[in-house]
Amino acid sequence: MTRRRPAVVALDVNETLLDLAPVRATLVEAGQPESLLRAVFARTLLTGFAATVVGDWCSFREAFDAALEQESDLSPAARSGVLEGFAELSPHPDVEPALRRLTEAGVRVVTLSHGSPGVAEAGLARGGITPLVEATLTSESIRAWKPAREVYLWAAGRCGVAPDRLALVAAHGWDVLGAQRAGLTGAWFPRSERVYPSVYAAPHVRADDLAGAVEALLALPA
Missing domain, CATH: 1.10.150 (DNA polymerase; domain 1)
Structure with a gap:
């Protein structure tokens, strides 16, 4: 299946966006x-x-x-x-330019975590990038953890888009795997994980860093 440029990009929070x-x-x-x-x-x-x-x-x-x-x-x-x-978490230095690149390209941005409510909001505020994020979603709302399929479908529903118009960017292979199995576009880049697990189906997008993952998503056909 040919992947399309996403209308919404969801980003994982712990490690992907926020430094622990x-x-x-x-x-x-x-x-x-x-x-x-x-x-x-x-x-x-x-x-x-x-x-x-x-x-x-x-x-x-x-x-x-x-x-x-x-x-x-x-x-x-x-x-x-x-x-x-x-x-007390704060965004990694590469987060603000990546989110700004998405929003300036007309792509909506949300966060998707199974973490405690308030953590993403506090971190984004500390980094001064709250205005770049449309919504902070936590699957505590539906009492499930990623990578359960229901979490990604719930997120797509909350964003009002079909699953194939939502992309998930994460520095965790298991998160990208779950998103892709639910019909989302998955994008992986390394932080604490140096390599994508070879036992998983390949990510739709693999990049050396967050900026590269964003550019690869924006380069997909509309």
Whole structure:
């Protein structure tokens, strides 16, 4: 199927748009190694994915706290302090020009996360780029985690477009895979993931960076 230039581009939030450095810093302040964040984040995703697959649900905050409890010996109060780091996230330096490029090209921009409400909004505001984003969507609204198909179809419905007119840009292969299986156009670029998982169907768009992913989407036929 030939992919079309999207009418709306949805961007993942954690790591794709927002830098997790403040959360990493809170872990270090609590006496934990910087490397712990990768293990905790991976276990958080595992917890949320498993809940969604079996028809259950937990919030991102609950899953992250449970992952911290499993991966560290931090007290409940210390874990709560680490979670507060999510309120301090800021956009990566390449985010503002990428979002501006999309909006100036007449493409609507939204964010799509399974994270806690308010995190994306605070990060965008901190970066001064709130006006570039039409809506911040979190699948907590439908009690499901990406990469469940229903999340992407729900997002398309919220944006008022057919799935094939919505693109998902993410630095996570599993997110792009889920979007593509739901009929969206998927675009992947590396941040913490250096390579796209070879066991997945290839992304519709693969780029070296966020700017490249945006340009490739804009180059698709109308």
